[in-house]
Amino acid sequence: MSFLNNQIKKNKVFIIAEAGSTHNRSLSTAKKLIDVAASSGANAVKFQSFFSEEISIKKNINFYKQFELPEKFYKKILRHCKKKKIIFLTTPFGFKSFNMIKDMVPLYKIASPEINYYELIDEVIKKNKPIIFSTGCSDEKEIVQLVNHLKKNKFKKFALLHCGTSYPLAPENVNLSYITRLKKMFKNIPIGYSDHTIGISASIGAVSLGAKIIEKHFTISKKDKNPDSFFSLEPNELKEMIKNIREIEKSLGYPNKVLNKSIISKRRAGMRSYYAKKNHKKGSKLKDNMFIALRPYEKNSLPINKIKDFYGKKLEKKINISQVLTLKHFK
Structure with a gap:
């Protein structure tokens, strides 16, 4: 999976700062989010791409419309990401949004509610770019079905994220131990964690259990009235989480006993x-x-x-x- 595999080979976690819809349809806010993600040390900043009519029945369209990232922003956002030397990612929720972003990103993210949407997934894999799947809405049987479907289509460049689709997710429902099970079930597939809890402890714990990808929501301010913001990290918290993850990476080491010079x-x-x-x-x-x-x-x-x-x-x-x-x- 290109740069993602390179990160993993270096014993590094691929960290996605999830901006989601906290841009509030403002280009300047979107750019600030990119600035925060880059200065915090994240590998990628991720938005969400959808058109209301491809995601919902008619009576709910106005609800989703207020969270759309305007189409005219994309090229400017992409340029700003390149300027800040951070990877631009976005999650497409339908064919129209996928066709809009398919050549803008080096990999795709499929959200938890969409991992049984095989019609869309089959279109995405035609581009032969890596795909990261969140599994927050799926039971184990559905996860296995997805993996088998991808294998049937001879598609190998994908990763799975353990996740709980609740906002926020309570600590007693996180079940980080399932990361260990996923690693045993799918030995050659990168396993990560998409974190919807409040705070940073779940993400740090996930890395300790071997998660190779972390996705975490962040915002400029929890007070900005966006529905994602109250459980998202503010800039100083995002920076602290990434600092802790990088320290954990160094602490994990390798599965053999080493006596270094200081220990000797x-x-x-x-x-x-x-x-x-x-x-x-x-x-x-x-x-x-x-x-x-x-x-x-x-x-x-x-x-x-x-x-x-x-x-x-x-x-x-x-x-x-x-x-x-x-x-x-x-x-």
Whole structure:
């Protein structure tokens, strides 16, 4: 999945700052959102693309109309993203919106309610660009059906996001452990988390469990009266979340035990070697209470967990008080 795979190979999380509809149909606000996402360190900023008539029955069109991102904004938004060196993404909700944005983005995002909308998905995969699917409205059977449908169409460039479609999602309903199950079920598919909780702890926990993509709503101000804003992060919170995620990345490491230079130096200072309590002649037999285990550890000293294996053996050379007992004393 191109840059997304490159992020994952570098043990980096791909972070999507979800602007959603918090632009409030204002180009200047949309640009401010892009500025915030870029300065916070997000990899991408994402909007939502739809025309009311492709998303709802007639009587509800006016409700959705107030959240549309005006078509005339797109080229200006794209240019501003390039200027700020952040990836522009958007979620299409129908054929008209997809045809409008299909050449503007390097990958597509399919929202949770649309992942069984195979007619649209089949059109999207024809472009052969990576697709990220949220799964907030789906049970496990439906997730498996989606994956099988994509495989049937020989489409492999996709990722799945665990998600809960509730705004906001209560902590007791987050179920981050399902990320672990998705990783086991779909071993070669990137798994991430789309976060609708209040705060940043769920996203940080998801990364700790191995999420490779994080999507989080943000806004300029929770007071801007947009229906998404009250559960979204404000700029300082978004920056703090990304800072924490980048620290977690470094902390996760790899599934093998590594003693780095700083640990090795502390190991020497904190671990012990056996030191002679008094002078001992060559030929003395090692027995209890001749040596005492003290800090620091000295390289090539007799391992302190092995000393009883040497009880009764003769010293091959003398050792003076406070000298370290080594294997060479028995050769």
